[in-house]
Structure formats: structure tokens, C-alpha cells
Amino acid sequence: MISVLSSVIQTVLVILAAPLTVGLIRKIKARLQNRQGASVFQPYWALLSLWRKQMTITKYSSWVFHAVPFVVFATSTILALCIPALGTGSWTAQQGNLFLLATALAVGSMFLVLGGMDVASTFGGMGASREMTLAALIEPAVIITFTTLGTLANTWNFDGILHAASQTPWLTSHPFFLLTILSFICVLLAENARYPVDNPATHLELTMVHEAMILEYSGPYLAILEAASAIKLTVLGLLLMNLIFPFFLTITSPLGALASLAGFSIKLLLAAALIAGIETVFVKMRFYRMQEYMTVAYFLGLAGLILSIAF
């Protein structure tokens, strides 16, 4: 019972905090670029006003177009349910097999792509083609990183993995775990359409992947899609921070719960700072050089996995 309650609370917390992550990233990025930047709570207002607006939908689209926002939101929610944010011991996180979650990521990008193709516009098709290519090519890196986590923890769900990590922080016990972390950062940036894979801020057709696919969405559907991508970003960012700093992950006692809540806020801030930092330092890569990025991500993960088996 406690475990079910714990997973519900964690998921709701992540969903509520997700727009804040986006706001934090934008704020930090603006400050690093000597700009004032909008309030960190701006994404909430944006979502709210989108939700109230009327939708315009192209006459060429079919039922698939209407199904896309819900499926994409659902896959993000599944990630939020199955990857613990606050602490270990939640019921849904114990059910979520690693490879099942990898397919949840794939289903999410697949439906975004279908939404992009269902509008009879070149922009949608362009983004769709690029997104699907990226999703296909990042797959080996995803599987290899997940396998490393599973092998190190000897368990195949994220609850067990974070539990094992919190016993002995892997970065100190296995220094080569850093390679896996780097590979995971590459995966995170690619999956969330951030620099250097995609530019989340523009609608320029040279750079856009994610934005091109959701170009025809408006009003409530757009709000759902934006929220979904914010949730995915938050979940993966928090997972990264929890792997680097596996502290404050027990929420059984009231004190522990408070500590983990504080840890949650700090980790969220750190994740946002890391992504904002990467986006300030790196430039967007040419799309046709993406295979180099994917290869680097894969070989980092491969090295991490082989070392974790050998030692």
C-alpha cells in the first residue's frame, strides 16, 4: 500500500515539477548569456494559456493525429512511474523492466513521428524523418547503457538499480562508471531533442527536429505534447543526477522523506544547470554528422559495459 502511494506521489510530483525544469534551464541559459530571462514559472503560464485556446487542425489529418498527444503523454508518464525520482521502494518502479522502458521511449518517438507525417506538410515530414533516424541510431547506446546499469546492480528495474547504487555510489566504487554516465548524457540529450542534436528554441527548418513535428499542433494538444516532453526531460535528468549522487533515496521515515524532497530540488537544479551549461558551451551539430555523435555515445557505453563486466 505504502509502495503504491509512494509511486503515485512521486509521479504527481514529477509531472508538476516538469515545467519548472524547462523554466530553470531557460533561466540559467539566459543568465549565462547575460540576459535577464523570463521567470522560471513562465512554462506553467504558457501551458495554461495553450490549454484554454481553440485548436486548429489541418483537414488532411486523420485519427492518428488525435491519438498522438495522448500516447506521447502516456509514454512520458510511464517513464515517470517507472523511474524513481524521490526515493526507492515504489511499486510501479519495481514493475518497469529496463527493456520495456526502452520500448516506451521508442513508442513515444514513433508516435511523435506519425503526428508529424499526418499533416501533409514538408516541415512535419522533415522533422519526422530526422527524429526517426535519431531514435533508431541511438537505440544501441540506450540498450548498452541500460544493460550496464542492470549488470552492475544485478537487477533489471530502476527501483533495484537506484537501491543498489545508494548502497555503494558506483562513481567511487567503479570509476569507469563515468563512461556510462557520459554515454547516458548523450542518450539524454538525443532523446530530449536538446543541443547538440536538436535546437529546442527555434522553428528554423535547418535545425529543427522536435519542433518541426509538432508544428501543426495547437491549443490543448500542443499543451499536452509540451508537458510530455518536459516530463521526459525531468525524469531522465533526475535519473542522471540520482546515478551520480545516489543520496537521500530512502523515504520510509518522515525525516527521510523531507531529506529526499530537499535532495529532489537540488538534483533538479543541478540537472537543469548541467543541461543549460551544455547548451551554452556546445553548438548544434550538423544533422549529417549525427552518426559521429551516436558512435561516440555507443562506444562510451560499450567501454563502460565491458569494464563493468571485467572488474
Next chain:
Amino acid sequence: SSLFAIPYLPRYASTYSLPALHVASAIFILAMQAVVLASSPLAFLIFWELMSIAAYFLVIADREPASIKAGLIYLVMAHAGFSCILAGFLVLAHGNPLMDFTLLAQSITNLSPAMLTTAFFLFLIGFGSKAGLMPLHQWLPLAHPQAPSNSSALMSGVMLKVAVYGFLRVTLDVFPHIDTNWAIVVIVISLLSAMLGVLMAAIETDVKRVLAWSSIENLGLIFFMIGIGFVFKNLGLPSIPFFVAALLHSLNHAIFKSGLFLAAGAIISERHTRDIDEMGGLANSWPLFSLAFLGLVFGAAALPPFGTFYGEWLTFQHLATTLSSVPLGIAFLLILSLSILALVSGLAIFTFVKTFADIFLGRSRTESNSKPKPLPQSMVLIILSTTILSLIIGVFVSPIASVLAHIFSPFNHAIQLYAPLSLTTETIQPLFVVSIFILIAFVGYETHQSLLRKRRIKITETWDCGQPINAHMEYTATGFAAPIRFFFRSILMSQKHMLTERITPQNPWILRRKLEWDTTSRLEEHLYTPLGNLVLIIAAKIKRLQNGIIQFYILLILITLVLILGFAI
């Protein structure tokens, strides 16, 4: 599939000779069943040959030049494969093909290792060529698309599985032991086939050829599961999950591939083209059909909650779990296989998303097409039933897997209808996965309805940057696959020719440009053409024997007789 033929074939009554087609189909189905039932190599071989010949007549059914060429290539490959299987059996049975499988298994225990190795590779070539493994795959993407769609469904769905059955039957029942080195050869070949198959499927734009290449990919996966199963068996690790995954994947592939071929047939009969580049916009006219197709796409891309996912999941999970308990060399092999499988599954998703999106979504890319007529109910229902069957396997995967595991170890597997799937140490609960999907559908539908009720949806044109856009500006399947063609250009070696032509001879700047693609595999050029030339040269040399002198022929007969007698003694 035969049910599908009832509404489907009359549409092509002018193209095919229908009575002949029915006879060929009937013989084909009968022969495939007989192969599986055969208890002796002789019966097996006879029906195998019958199956191949019947399939040949299905391939050439429309009597087009392309079909006849494809049929000829198929016939040559089928017979090369057949003679390898025949030779394999003869090597094992000391030239006596009349004993049955159990006797055969007893009699070969005293064969030398070299003989066993020869026999194994003869079988691998024979069954592998039928299953479309590299490098003997060339006939498959030529022959399968040429047959009528309901026959393609049978050929891809069932005939390839007969090859899997033959391989398993021989390797598990007859051979006392499969060497690890042999198994590694199987693994390498099958991974190459899976990789090449999925890459070609990703860049192909002919809908039936996409499906044929995807069959090569899936057969590669199945043979991989079998090969890695033998490696694990020899290492003393649990190998049953892999064999179960292979059978489960065969079953799933038979269902979703049949469904996809039948659906492709329905689409082609409406659009009168096999080129995905010219399709689009079918989802609005055929919503239920497109939903069924999307389900099959989920099956083909191995996504939950469909059955195919669980076969691949078993493989991934079992590979990953055993990594830390095997020697480092084997672990490296497993990691490499895992990465290739991951890339293959990623590209499989790419392939089928491309296929679905370009056939069903957006608007039709050729504007002349009028609004498609509704499909006959019976055709939609048959395709929907394959989707539902695939889903049912996904939901009840644990009892099915227990039954399959029962074949390999007849104890210790209680059959429970709703239990989580647990052949390895990890478990997965199919009902949990399915309920998530039902929940998504329900919440999505309710929200959509409430938005409709509040009149907050307005139907407009696509945003066009201020100037009208038309269907030719949409991304085609060729365009969609361009990044894949670019990233894998060193493997695919596809060639792009820019043809330029001056519109007015004086002006060098105003040009008409045209792109031409050549995506045929270089393998054909480098392997098949020299081999074919070699055969022709030898044939020309042998032809000199045919000199028309009767005494010379009698001498030849005499020499043959003496040689045969010499071998027999």
C-alpha cells in the same frame, strides 16, 4: 490467407490464370504440411521439392517478364538448396535415404567429425537459402513480391518457417551435438542477414519488397536465437529461453507478416502501384483498416503489447542477464550481438513507421487519385483478425511460452493463464502492459470527446508559409529514408546519379535535373555474376562432349558404370 483470396483474387482475374493459381496454392499448402509431418528424410525431401515447385508456379503466376526472371532465380536457388539438403542427408545416412529420423540419429553417432561438419554446413546452406539468409538471400526480395499477395503471405509467413522447422528438426533431433564453432558461424550469418535485411527494408519503397526484406531480417533474428541457444547449451547455461524465443518469434512472424502481405495486397489493388512514394492519405478513407495495419506495424516493430515484443524481450533479457556469468570472450560476443540486435530493432521501427506513415498519413501524393472506395468488409475483417491474433499472443504469452518450453524440457513448467512471463530470472507481466494501453486509449478518447463538445476544434488548411502547398511537397518514403541511406552509405553502396539535360542547347545554365537511384546490392555484382559466369564457362567446356558421335556416348556410359561400380564396392 485462403479466405482472403475469395474477395481479393477476382480483382485480378485478367492477370492470373485463376484455376492454375488455385491448384498451385493447394499443392503448395499440402506440401508444406507434409514436410512438417514427414518422419523420414525421403518423404521430407519429396515434399520439400514439391513445395518449392508449387511456389515457383505462384511466383510466375502473372507471367510478367519480371516475374519469370524472379521465378528462374528462385528455381535455381531452390534447387541449389535442395541438393545441399539431399547431400546432407546422404552424407549422414551413408547414402541410404530410406531410414527415418530416429534411426538416422542412432546411426550417425559413429560418423567422423569431418563428415558431421560437412553435413551440418550442407544443411545450413540448404535451409539457410530457403530462409533467405545472407549471402543466399537474393531470390527472396525478387520472388516473394512477384507472387499474388495472398501467396506472398503464405511464402513469407509459412514457407520460411518450414525452413526454420527443417533446420531445428535436423540439428536438434538428428545431430548428437552442435559444435560451438558451427553455432558461431550461424550467429554471424544470421546477424549479417538481420542487419542487411533491415537496412534494405528501410530504404526500399516498393511495399512488398519492404516486407520481403523484413522477412530476411526476421529470419536472421530467428536463426540468431537458435545459434545462440546452441552456444548456451554447450556452455551449460540455460538455453531454453532462446529456443522458445525462436519458436515464439516464428509464430508471431507468421501471423504479422501474413497480415501485412494481405494488407499490402488490398492497398495495391486500390492504388494500382506498389510504390510507397505514390501513396498517402488512406487513413481517412479506411480508418478501421489503418488501425489494423498500425497494430501489425507494432507487431513488426516488436513493440508491446503485441506478441513479437516478448520474443525479442526474452532474447535481450537473457543475453543481458547472463553477461556477467560467462567467460569474457563469450561476453564480448554477447555484447556485440546485443548492440546489433538493438540497432536492428531500432531500424525495424524506422522501416515500419515509414511504411505506415507514407501509405496512410497526410494526403495522397498523386493528386489524380480519387477518394478510395471502401474495402469489402471481409478483407478488412481478415486483416483485423491477424492483428487481433497477434495481440492475443501478446496477452497470453506466458501460457504459450510454457507450452513451447515444454517441447524442450518436458517437466517443471506448470501452465498458468495469467502468470507473468518468467523463463529467465526476470519476469514481465503482459496483463500490466496491456492494461496501460487500454488506459491510454480510454483517457485519450474521453479528452478528445470533451474537447469536441466544447467546440474547441477548428478544421483548417495546413500551414503553408503564405503560398499554397500541394501533395508533391510532402516527404516521400525515399526522402524519409534519406538519412539512413546517407549514414549507411558505405554498407549499402547505393548509387545516386544526377542526370542533367540542357533545355535549350545554347544556354548551359538552364538545366533539367533528374535523380536516379540504384539501390541493388553490390553483393549481386561481386558474388552472383562471377559465379554465374563460371557456371557458363564450365557448361561451355562440357558442351564439347556433346559431339554427336554415338560410339563416344556409349564410351561415356561405360565409364560411368565402371565408376559407379567402383564406388559401390
